[in-house]
Amino acid sequence: MNHIQDVAARLRGLRDALDLSVDDVVRQCDVTPELLAAYESGESDVPVSFLHRLAGAYGVELTALLFGEEPTMNSYFVTRAGRGVKVERTAAYSYQDLAAGFQHRLMAPFMVTIEPSDAPMTLNIHSGQEFNYVLEGELELSVGGHVTRLHPGDSIMFDSLRPHGLRAIGSTARIIAIIS
Template identity: 50%
Template sequence: MDEQIKQIAERLRGLREVLELTQEEIARDCELSLTEYTQSESGDYDISISMLQKVARKYNIALEALMFGEEPKMSSYFVTRAGTGISIERTKAYKYQSLAAGFINRSADPFIVTVEPKDEKEPIQHNSHNGQEFNFILEGSMLLWIAGKELILNEGDSIFFDSKLPHGMKALNNTTLRFLAVIM
């Protein structure tokens, strides 16, 4: 996981240097705090998918270019066979498997997200990003916090929400959570 985070940080720095921008300009343009951006670029901190998506959308580059160092090439269709999507472990608790990494100019980013259970007392990490999000629970149970409301979603449940609202989640019942997340 640490090596993957460092590689993403290097790609963020490289993008900034190619665009000849300062850290302050990227943070401002992407509506991020300077601290969040500089920590992400350092490679010593977890980097949220929502932060990467803000940067990718603002500078019109593929999310996969930042996450995986690969550019999508397909424009008609892209098949992801079971268990083969490009994946990244942001932390020991979160794994994102991209289901459309090879499709260029797509309007949504679908992932299978695997979340390992954490200490019940550990606070939920919150984020927000432009657009909308759809989550469908494949296995386990999720505590989803959206703008002050706590919702419990179980296998087979789904939710569609405005992802500009602060939101965060965690696995419940000391079991692994797997869900389909589509970020639009």
């Protein structure tokens, strides 16, 4: 997972470039110093939700943190089928950014592929809202302690300050996820 090390280096670089202390980022992004250290060292994968929160807090593009490239379009951006910028986040999750070239996004749309896993569900929290639309497969999704199953054609929108996570059931699942 070389991508984890690349994102970690960009996090450290951003903090250095903006002359931010660990305490500054911890307070602004609501993480512990230990978790920030794990993100910046590459010991722990950095959730997209954290990157989204960091990008908004410090006025940088999510795409720059994820992929190391600044977006250039500001009126519209077309992503052709299968051409979104891809990143393998973990063994179970693969993201395809569907608007990587659009500047100053208010939302971040992704095609997410989730592989089935027996590992415990990882819960995330971040500011804003999230919308998930199931394209294929079956998902188990937990939001604020309520667990539900979603099938192709189902969608859910939720307050992403509530602890939430998902996992594929039985076979690979694909969703459109929009984070604001």
